[in-house]
Amino acid sequence: MPIPIKIGIIAGSGMDNPDIIKNRKELKVSTPFGDPSDVLILGEIDNVECVLLARHGRPHTIMPSNINYRANIWALKEQGCTHILASTATGSLQEHIKPGDVVIVDNFIDRTYARKQTFFDGESGHPKGICHIPLEPVYCQMTRQMIIDVAEELKIEVHKKGTVVTIEGPRFSSKAESNMYRLWGCDLVNMTTVPEVVLAKEAGILYTSIALATDYDCWRDTGDKVCVPDVLRIFKENISKVSTLIATTVSKIASQNWEASIKELKAMAEESVLLPNYKFSQTSI
Template sequence: MFELEKCLIFDVIKLILKQIQVGIIGGSGLDDPDILKNKKEKKVTTPFGDPSDALITGEIDNVQCVLLARHGRLHNIMPGNVNYRANIWALKEEGCTHIIASNAVGSLQEHIKPGDVVIIDNFIDRLSSLCRKQTFYDGESGHPVGVCHLPLEPAFCELTRQVIFEVAEKLQIFIHRRGTVICIEGPRYSTKAESNMYRQWGGDVIGMTSVPEVVLAKEAGLCYAAVGLATDYDCWRETGDHVNVADVMRTFKENVIKVTKLITAVIPAIANKKWEQPVKELKDMIQANVMLPH
């Protein structure tokens, strides 16, 4: 009888955990499907086109997860060509309630050293391409109806960020709890004049993929947080090497285990929190800010 009761309790726990499903958007070097158990590959399409790659579904500590390689598993999609709308829509349709994203970023501040982890809390949008559409409500056939004037403060989910803080402290992983990311178009890096201008604006790190990903995730009603890994000092410093692909990838590979350890530990911690009210408030906020045609 005792064994039967244990099985029933375990089944209830699994049922509760299934209500939370976490999408993991892996950037450069953080798209390894081996972090998932019982993984399966699933090809999907969306009203906004195909996502960057197949979805890899599976589990981390009995929590349902979906892994998506932002740049494709072959890393053949440059930042400006990522179909961000399809990526977020696919994760939402798969049942995700949360997204944890990883981003390689350059440091714009001396105290954020290469190899440091930054839990991003704000962004400055420096995109210039019209290809990166920042809303699902674009008036096209088959897309959501209306115009969404989305409030973006806070841009990132504060409750999810708090979970990351708690987990990082338990794991004794040093993190910067705040950081404003300057999102540039890419794929080129900044000039020194640009880099110094971004520092004057209050930028802490610089990257190419945070926007419109965070915007679309919020519009989709998903709790989104981003773990940034500083790989370099961009090009603003008077001494030291300037940013280049070889150094970026070397620093990322040296620290990828630390970031992976953090993200995989965050998944069950998210599932252990109560999310019904925060998710409802987010969805109610979006609904309140969609203007329907008269």
């Protein structure tokens, strides 16, 4: 019997559009890691079961460092989500990625320092062992390509790859930092990709991120520097592209057979955990 597909959608409050999710039902849950950012919104998109979660809470009151990423991912895992489609507002670090552009990111650099990045932390009631999760490829390649194909069908211009650097926030970068990220080859900067993508991998959930560039950060010598009013304006003007892209991709995902991909990821996640009292052989030292 095929594995039933259920798609988690992690997004900001701008994505909580009642026209997207049908037969909506709110569900308040808790997890071994505490409460997620908000209630889960259960429903359907084109008869495909989906779970929508506002990353910062629907009133957008949770700053990036205080998001309970572990509870968010665990809650979606407990709901049986096989996929996560995440949207993220980002600053552009490259001239050719203009504010309003959509980027299907394929890699990240982590510059956070205050976030728990694993479920396997040795605390009571949490999973046992230590998880050394591989992160290449970071994102589900099959889902990424599907989103790119859907964008082309919808005539939505997208950048087909990009590296995002995730900073701790909530402040924006200094100009020196912004230029350093450019020297590293980064294309975008945001505050939420890590540890969300890492935890999804540990949970065995196929994860893909759709980034919306809202500004040019502060690296350019001319033009406006990043500021909240401009970020919100560009986000509101372009969020319909992201929501349409997600909604259309959902039915495409459900039409495919994901059994091999799901089983492979879950097996990899399980094999990455060193359990207590693991016996190392002489050849493994």
